[in-house]
Amino acid sequence: MIIVPESAVRDLVSLEDCVNAVEKAFVSMAERSAQNFPVVREAIGYEDALFGFKSGFNREGLALGLKAGGFWPNNASKGLTNHQSTVFLFDPETGRCRAVVGGNLLTALRTAAASAVSIKYLARKDAKVLGMVGAGHQASFQLRAAVQQRAFEKVVAWNFHPEMLPKLAAVADELAIPFEAVELDRLGDEADVIITITSSFQPILKAQQVRPGTHLACMGTDTKGKQEVDAALFASATLFTDEIAQAISIGESQHAIAQGLVAPVDIGEIGAVISGRIPGRSSADQVTLFDGTGVGLQDLAVAQAAVELAIARGTAVEIEI
Ligand code: NAD
Numbered sequence: 001m002i003i004v005p006e007s008a009v010r011d012l013v014s015l016e017d018c019v020n021a022v023e024k025a026f027v028s029m030a031e032r033s034a035q036n037f038p039v040v041r042e043a044i045g046y047e048d049a050l051f052g053f054k055s056g057f058n059r060e061g062l063a064l065g066l067k068a069g070g071f072w073p074n075n076a077s078k079g080l081t082n083h084q085s086t087v088f089l090f091d092p093e094t095g096r097c098r099a100v101v102g103g104n105l106l107t108a109l110r111t112a113a114a115s116a117v118s119i120k121y122l123a124r125k126d127a128k129v130l131g132m133v134g135a136g137h138q139a140s141f142q143l144r145a146a147v148q149q150r151a152f153e154k155v156v157a158w159n160f161h162p163e164m165l166p167k168l169a170a171v172a173d174e175l176a177i178p179f180e181a182v183e184l185d186r187l188g189d190e191a192d193v194i195i196t197i198t199s200s201f202q203p204i205l206k207a208q209q210v211r212p213g214t215h216l217a218c219m220g221t222d223t224k225g226k227q228e229v230d231a232a233l234f235a236s237a238t239l240f241t242d243e244i245a246q247a248i249s250i251g252e253s254q255h256a257i258a259q260g261l262v263a264p265v266d267i268g269e270i271g272a273v274i275s276g277r278i279p280g281r282s283s284a285d286q287v288t289l290f291d292g293t294g295v296g297l298q299d300l301a302v303a304q305a306a307v308e309l310a311i312a313r314g315t316a317v318e319i320e321i
Helices: 006-012 015-030 104-122 137-146 162-174 184-190 231-236 244-250 253-258 270-274 296-312
Strands: 002-004 034-036 040-043 050-058 063-071 083-090 097-102 129-133 154-158 179-181 193-196 215-218 238-241 267-269 288-291
Touching: 002 006, 002 296, 006 097, 006 104, 006 296, 015 034, 015 104, 015 137, 015 267, 015 270, 015 296, 034 296, 050 296, 063 296, 083 104, 083 296, 097 104, 097 296, 104 137, 104 215, 104 270, 104 288, 104 296, 129 137, 129 184, 137 162, 137 193, 154 162, 154 184, 162 179, 231 253, 238 244, 238 270, 244 253, 244 267, 267 270
Parallel strands: 002 097, 129 154, 129 193, 154 179, 193 215, 215 288, 238 267, 238 288
Antiparallel strands: 034 050, 040 050, 050 063, 063 083, 083 097
16 A cells, blocks of 8 residues: 655645646546545534545546545644545555545645636636635635636735735745735726635625626635625526536535526536536636535545656555555
């Protein structure tokens, strides 16, 4: 069995590796050669922790496994990050455990890769201004991945906690892209692409704040009750997601679906856009929206990439089980 410790992941996989791996996983999902299994997420009644599994099998990529982990709110006081996860990959021929891979950084990278893939396939080619709604842990990953997809000349950002914005500004500075903290009206007025990555339970962006031609990547809503854009904005857009079943239950789609404003058939799978089976953006003034909910097959795809790279570079640690 191969072990890729958390500390090795940073030097093994790049954002580009993750974008490629996630893109392929989305296609396999849309072509029904890969399946996510039901998600388990439970409050364990200890340390206020939430623990669960995301799992699946990709017959094409031969990725079988699960990500186990969750949220430990008291970890900060122990010098650890609150989100903890580990990916377990199994040999689909035999069921033997093939690899154990640290999943914390990989989770951030695969989430950034998902919004980047949506920008690659759905944003206008001439997009120049990137709007960031959110400035927490994930926001800087989403920003780094987004700027690889279009020649963004400026970042405009808004956050519910404005004191968190300088950290995001520092990332933009490192990427040599001008950064401005703005009010939401101006963000919507200027941005060609907007990424929302917050833990909000109330709609932040409204329909009247987004101009024609915008691409929205809504990445923060991954739980029942969370919401980042109002249902009217959601319903006015051409809609895409990673997995429809998950989007309508725990993704941004849940609200417009519950209000009867859209039906599951109105939402396209991003994998089908990538493979060319359904159209993506069809006009320059269309608003496109990607509801990125985060699926297990994304985790397996990037963990598999990490394992293959560790083997190729001769750094894989192998043990007998
Ligand atoms: P974080 O705790 O580091 O940051 C939280 C962000 O939400 C900050 O920008 C904060 O200011 C903002 N926020 C907090 N309360 C708010 C409120 N009441 N209204 C508006 N904004 C508020 O979290 P993170 O790691 O950056 O993750 C952000 C979100 O993304 C979380 O909801 C997380 O569950 C989700 N997430 C989704 C995926 C996916 O695959 N879709 C993957 C990872 C994380």
